[in-house]
Amino acid sequence: MTRTLLATSLSLICLFSQATESVATPIAAAxxxxxxxxxxxxxxxxxxxxFYNGNPANDQSYGRKPDGAKEIGTFHGGDLAGLTVKLKEGYFRNLGVNAIWITAPYEQIRGWVQGGKEEFKHYAYHGYFALDYTVLDKNMGTPDELREFVDTAHAQGIRVxxxxxxxxxxxxxxETAHQLNIPVLWKGGYEQYTLKDYHGWIDYxxxxxxxxxxxxxxxxRAGLNGYTAAGSSDLTMQLAYLPDFKTEQAKAVGLPAFLKKKADTRAVALPNATVRDYLVTWLTNWVRDYGVDGFRVDTAKHVEMASWQALKQAGNAALAEWKAKNPQKKIDDAPFWMVGEVFPHAVERTAYFDNGFDSLINFDLQDRxxxxxxxxxxxYGDYARKLAAGSSEGKAFDVLSYLSSHDTRLYKRDQLITAGTALLxxxxxxxxxxxxETARPDGPASSGDPQQSTRSSMNWASPNTTVLAHWQKLGQFRARHPALARGVHRKLGDEPYAFSRIHGDDRVVAAPFAKGEVSIPVAHVYKDGQIVRDAYSGTSAKVEGGMVKLLAQGSVLLEAQ
Structure with missing residues (x-):
């Protein structure tokens, strides 16, 4: 989220010191x-x-409306019910996916702020402007819809x-100040404010x-009367003028005044609780109540390590409690999982892995x-060596690599076959x-906040089915083979480029860009006479003289048959 917030801050001058059928067969073991x-x-x-609008009735909750222009920062209608629709269609299963990361579904600020250079109405559709951590945002859906989404995912072996x-x-x-009676608006401000004079109607x-x-x-922390001013360090700054939680302080606090009055909140006063205690409790209650399997942690470097340790410990306890109460719904007994955004972290083992994190976002791959x-x-060799070394002695260490991001840019749309192969x-x-996986086009953006273009609506009406079929084949192959993620990497040949990965008994060979009649050396991976299957073309071949000969259709993905 970091880059987007910094872009958004250009306009926030406030004193906050301010539908396609699947084209691949479901995963089948070979x-x-x-x-x-x-x-x-x-x-x-x-x-x-x-993503997908499963319940149009919730599209304009809290009075949210389209802006009648490019709809850069408005709510577009996707919801939890929509995710469930696609789960039931088998969309995620056919991609080999084993976890779905969704934007924060708890309640966001109800109205909008100036986006870019006063160019668009910026609503919290992305989940980064939290208002109430204890209730669902009505645009996202109902508690029953969240429960159905999680249960449907778990039934398919997919974590949430x-x-x-x-x-x-x-x-x-x-809008929030008006609806919750927070008395900082100038008289007539709610009735008169516009995109151009937005901040003039708030009495800072x-x-x-x-x-x-x-x-x-x-x-x-915020640049307001009665508030502590922000600091200059990563831990005490106001990122893009957003108010900074005092998670590091040992002082016990009561509920914020607006939550005491908010009719639908589930927040209650906690005895002798710090800001950290409240946030950890609020967030892990979603785990305890619904069986959420893990968190992707935003802006992790702006919060002290002790808070992440506390969140991980509470998440583990909450998930274990939910699994004990819902043994028929759990996938397995695995502990709570956390991955963090620490821009611009790459493939290296740092202190985050000793303080609650199982993985971190890898910002390196997109630029390669x-x-x-x-x-x-x-x-590949560099990543495999570093991951093996960092994970020695059973220590947690992994990275989550990506091609495109909501905070950076979309990968070139005409290169998603080659790049998708490299990623998967x-x-x-x-x-x-x-x-x-469908070559979704860029959306509209603003000069002050270009990352908004990465967040266009999913192209269900016009997916690139060739790209989708390719990603499904690669994703299903990956889902069957931990060797791709954890194995020893070894280059096998140049024409075509081929490599092996071996992890325990799991052995695979891949030739990512192979086309036409090819011979691939596999002597140290498979024995002569062994039959192997190319998961990309669906054909089988016998290993003869340490080689596999076949007709490649763009990639070769060999596995034991």
């Missing part, structure tokens, strides 16, 4: 069993609002991950008693040259950003 999530994470990241934020809540927008110099009706100075076999082999054969965990 003499091997599927690998576990822990050894081989294949995570699909969906911005829920932009929430995107969460502990660094900051959302801005105070005019209101006295401390008025601003205490919001989060209050005990909870956050993925169509050059020589460079790709160097990258990479060591470590992988993340599919919604629409990379």
């Amino acid at each position: 003499g091997v069993s599927k690998s576990s999530f822990a050894t081989n994470p294949i995570v699909y990241f969906a911005i829920t609002d932009r 991950l929430f995107d969460i934020v502990m660094n900051h809540p959302g801005y105070l927008d005019i 110099n209101a006295d401390r008693k008025q601003w205490a009706e919001w989060w209050g100075g005990d909870w956050v 040259k993925l169509d050059d076999p020589l460079e790709l082999d160097r990258l 054969l990479a060591p470590g965990g992988v993340q599919i950003f919604y629409g990379d």
Whole structure:
């Protein structure tokens, strides 16, 4: 989220110191069993609002409306019910996905703030402007719809991950201030404010008693009367002028004033609780109540390590409690899982892995040259060696590599066959950003916030079925083989480029860009006379003289038959 928030801050001058059928067959084993999530994470990241609209009745909750223009920052209608529709169609299963990461579904600020350089109405469709951590945002759906989504995913062996934020809540927008009676608007402001004069209707110099009706100075840093000013370090700054939670302080706090009055909140006063205690409790209650399997943690470097340790411990306890109460719904007995965003972290083992994190987002892959076999082999070898070394002695260490991101850019749309191959054969965990598998086009953006273009609505009406079929084949192959994520990498040949990965009894050979009649050396992987299957073409061949000869159809993915 970091880059987007920095772009958004250009306009936030406030004083907050401010439908296609699947084209591949479902996953079928070819003499091997599927690998576990822990050894081989294949995570699909969906911005829920932009994915699929399963319940149009919730599209304009809290009075939210389209802006009548490019709809850059409005809610588009996607919801939890839509995710369930696609689960039931087998969409995620056919991609080999074993976890779905969704944007934070808890309640967001109800209105909008200025986006870009005052160019668009920026609603919290992305889940990064939290208002109430204890209730679902009505645009996302109902508790029953969340439960159905999680249960449906679990029945398919697919975990559910929430995107969460502990660094900051959302801005105070005019609509929220009006609806919750937070007395910091100038008289007539709610009736008259526009995109151009937005901040002029908020009294940023209101006295401390008025601003205490919001989060209050005990909870956050902000450039307001009665609030502590922000610091200059990563841990005390206001990212893009967002109020900064005081998660590091040992002081016990009460509920924020606005939550005491909010009719539908589930927040209750906790005895002798710090800001950290409240946030950890609120977030892990979703785990305890619904069986959420893990968190993708936003802006992790802006929160102290002790908070992440506390969140992981509470998440483990909450998930174990849910599984004990719901043994028929759980996938397995695996502990709670956390992956963090620490921009610009790459493939290296740092202190985050000793403080709650199982994995971190890998910002390295997107900028690599993925169509050059020589460079790709160097990258694969480097990743595999670092992951093996960092995971020695049973220590947690993994990365989640991606091609496209909501915070950076979409990978070139005409290169998604080659780049998708490189991603789905990479060591470590992988993340599919919604629409990379269908060549979803860029959407509208603003000059002040270009990352908004990465968040267009899913192209269900016009998916690139060729790209989708390719990603499905690679994804299903990966799902069966932990060797791709955890195995020893070894280059086998240049013409075509081929490599092996071996992890325990799991052995695979891949020739990512092979076409036509090819001979692939496999002597140290498979024995002469052994029959192997090319999972890409569906054909089988016998190993003769340490070689496999076959007709390649763009990639070769060999597995024991």
